[in-house]
Amino acid sequence: MPAPATTVRLPATDSASQKIRSRQDGTRSRILTESAALFVGQGYEHVSVEQILAAADIARSSFYRFFANREEVLTAIIRPVFAAGLTHLEAVTARDARGILDGIFATYLALWAASPAALRLATRTGGVYFDLFRDLHTPFRERITALLRLAEPGGQLLNNSAEYSARLLARAAVPVMEVYHRDVRFAALFQSTMRGLLLRPGPPV
Known part of the structure; x- marks a missing residue:
């Protein structure tokens, strides 16, 4: 009689890491998308980090996790x-x-x-x-x-x-x-x- 099928589950830590990476990728992508729109609309020189934070709806720490500057x-x-x-x-x-x-x-x-x-x-x-x-x-x-x-x-x-x-x-x-x-x-x-x-x-x- 064949052995019963087993379900392989990812360790909880791996699943959590995937969610973190996905969230971080989304944040980085949002920064780039909103920044591009701001740079085109206002000119790169006239856009501040504060404006990017507001447009992307992120904290300052989130911005600097990915980028050192504009x-x-x-x-x-x-x-x-x-x-x-x-x-x-x-x-x-x-x-x-x-x-x-x-x-x-x-x-x-x-x-x-x-x-x-x-x-x-x-x-x-x-x-x-x-x-x-x-x-x-x-x-x-x-x-x-x-x-x-x-x-x-x-x-x-x-x-x-x-x-x-x-x-x-x-x-x-x-x-x-x-x-x-x-x-x-x-x-x-x-x-x-x-x-x-x-x-x-x-x-x-």
């Missing part, structure tokens, strides 16, 4: 944007201009879906804070330019320049998303507008 918060918001962007761009395998651009547009759409505020902040922050994420921003920009260079020989880029097209992308993509983000056709409108800005109309020349 700069660490800014870093934790922006670096994942470019890290994720690089991962998406590495998956772009098209070699024609339209396919390449659609892959780049899909990258921006994925970053927007993850956090509009974080993407906005990542594309607006520079100056003395650029060194916080330069090591990720530079390869992100270079990857986009390298992809666009593949489209140059076919004459499909409106300005015939990967460098110009990359600069236009960097300056226009997020503002265009901000125009359309409440529309149910958001992705399609973004893509068609950006194609019009960057692609030559009609068949390749």
Whole structure:
């Protein structure tokens, strides 16, 4: 006769540890979400730790458990944007201009879906804070330019320049998303507008 089935239970201490970790992850995520919204809305320089505490509804001790200062918060918001962007761009395998651009547009759409505020902040922050994420921003920009260079020989880029097209992308993509983000056709409108800005109309020349 088979032995009766037994139920394996996690030790109470393990269960408690999981709950603590989950709660801490939630607190950290809330700090980042609320901080990103504040930084975008008011400008990083004008947001205090006190405002972050109020927006995230946390105690000062909870904030300093995760971050030593506002700069660490800014870093934790922006670096994942470019890290994720690089991962998406590495998956772009098209070699024609339209396919390449659609892959780049899909990258921006994925970053927007993850956090509009974080993407906005990542594309607006520079100056003395650029060194916080330069090591990720530079390869992100270079990857986009390298992809666009593949489209140059076919004459499909409106300005015939990967460098110009990359600069236009960097300056226009997020503002265009901000125009359309409440529309149910958001992705399609973004893509068609950006194609019009960057692609030559009609068949390749």
